[in-house]
Amino acid sequence: MSDATTTTTGNAAPTGPSSNTLAPAVPMPAETVHDDLEAYRQFVSEVAAAADGRVIFNRSRAHAAIIIEHIFGAAQNEVNILTGQLYPTVYANDHVAQAAVAFLRRNSSARLNIVSEQQLSPTHPLLKATRAVASDRVKVFTLKNDVAARTPFHFAVADGRSFRFEPKKAVTEAVVQFGAPDAGKKLNDLFRDLQTSGTIS
Secondary structure, eight states: OOOOBOOOSTTOOOBOOOSTTOOOBOOOOHHHHHHOHHHHHHHHHHHHHHOSOOEEEEOSHHHHHHHHHHHHHHOSSEEEEEESSOOHHHHTOHHHHHHHHHHHHHOTTOEEEEEESSOOOTTSHHHHHHHHHHGGGEEEEEEOHHHHHHOOOEEEEETTTEEEEESSTTSOOEEEESSOHHHHHHHHHHHHHHHHTEEEO
16 A cells, blocks of 8 residues: 555645555455355454455445454554544444453553544443553544544554555445555554644543
8 A cells, every 4th residue: 555645734634545556355255245244254353364465345334343353353562543433333342342452451551542533432332441451551532623524534553554444434435454564554654643633532
């Protein structure tokens, strides 16, 4: 992946990585993609374990939750999330919360950083679960309205290597890679830039 910029000043909107250098996507049978969540979870588990940079696609909130579960599963040191509001159908999922807690317990210095367009409630299930085990290692920032309006995408990235990237935040369609350090680093750099324009909450 290439062509990422971290500009968030002036009138320019920040842009995420382009897709023109993505590896070939791994196709899934239509019935598996749409109907069988456990088959999809197994498929994602295999791709995450291989961590070979293969590209897969995610087109539903149920699938997004499975991807985020495995993003936490792949992480050792840091997970960074840019979100609208930690949508409950994705981030209040029990599998996601359990994977996030396991990530924080694996490494006593592991960190979860969240930049949200909307103020998040401290009672959100993901925040309650993770802060119960590592309150000082879970940081939440709220974007300023003008920066949020100029930011067209959402993403989650683990250790600057594995990620789920939604190029259009209004549409639940995302590109996913495990073991893609070039693209992952660009998303991490972009996250840092957005983080500095948010306020801690």
